[in-house]
Amino acid sequence: MTTTVQVGASAPAPAAGRRLGTWEDDALCAQTDPEAFFPETGQSSRQAKQICAACPVRTECLDYALAHRGLTGVWGGLSPHERAQLRNQP
Ligand code: SF4
Numbered sequence: 001m002t003t004t005v006q007v008g009a010s011a012p013a014p015a016a017g018r019r020l021g022t023w024e025d026d027a028l029c030a031q032t033d034p035e036a037f038f039p040e041t042g043q044s045s046r047q048a049k050q051i052c053a054a055c056p057v058r059t060e061c062l063d064y065a066l067a068h069r070g071l072t073g074v075w076g077g078l079s080p081h082e083r084a085q086l087r088n089q090p
Contacts, residue, residue, distance in 0.1 A: 023060035028052070038073040045074050052077035 024030075028051055029037055036047040052058055052074060062076025065083055072080060 023057040023064075026055075026057045027061065028055035028057075036074075045079055048074040049077050 029048070032051050033047070036045075036051065039045045039048070052061075055061065055077075058076050062078065062083075065071050065075030065078070066087060069087075071083075075083070078086065
């Protein structure tokens with residue numbers, strides 16, 4: 001059984017709606033600036049990607065994001081566009 005924990009409406013996607021006992025428990029973004037994971041058009045996602053690079057659950061996060069199309073923001077160190085490109089690779 002899993003329990004949902006609301007971290008905050010503005011929390012990064014992996015951190016928002018966390019379920020205890022899952023990889024989201026170790027999401028580094030839950031401890032950081034959530035706005036960095038949702039850069040405005042034309043703004044850099046560099047800060048979020050640096051955080052993701054150090055995240056212990058990056059692989060799990062990216063796998064989840066690749067399996068769930070339509071997610072916004074940076075997941076697993078990749079932007080939505082970068083995830084789409086990765087999905088389309090042969
Ligand atoms: S890889 Fe990035 S977006 Fe995914 S849980 Fe870790 S910090 Fe959050």
